[in-house]
Amino acid sequence: MSDEAFAVYIADILVAPERQREGIGRGLTQAIQDHYPLATYHHQVLIAERGVEGFYQSLGMTPVSAFGLTAFIRTSGK
Numbered sequence: 001m002s003d004e005a006f007a008v009y010i011a012d013i014l015v016a017p018e019r020q021r022e023g024i025g026r027g028l029t030q031a032i033q034d035h036y037p038l039a040t041y042h043h044q045v046l047i048a049e050r051g052v053e054g055f056y057q058s059l060g061m062t063p064v065s066a067f068g069l070t071a072f073i074r075t076s077g078k
């Protein structure tokens, strides 16, 4: 999802626990990049659980805290 100008949001990337660490997550991320021009946006943003930072860092992403920023979320409660 994007504003077609500055920022793009990548919704959840999920791999079944019994199939993790087989390269599936990297493949899913590559498929997104192959089909959508992520690199044309200044901000590429996603939300992840704690403990998976190494996965996203291996894909060249940086925790928002490294920019001196924080992130906020409001949920519908559903």
Ligand SMILES: CC(C)(COP(=O)(O)OP(=O)(O)OC[C@H]1O[C@@H](n2cnc3c(N)ncnc32)[C@H](O)[C@@H]1OP(=O)(O)O)[C@@H](O)C(=O)NCCC(=O)NCCS
Pocket: 011, 012, 013, 014, 015, 016, 019, 020, 021, 022, 023, 024, 025, 026, 027, 046, 047, 048, 049, 051, 052, 053, 054, 055, 056, 058
């Ligand atoms: C995070 C997740 C998507 C990664 O998918 P995956 O198929 O297990 O990852 P891959 O096998 O493609 O791993 C790609 C690289 O990231 C690394 N990596 C994967 N999970 C990691 C973790 N938890 N911590 C550190 N590094 C990790 C792998 O070692 C691999 O590195 P390499 O190429 O140098 O060997 C998957 O573990 C998952 O669904 N986790 C639970 C749900 C979640 O938190 N999703 C994020 C919400 S957006």
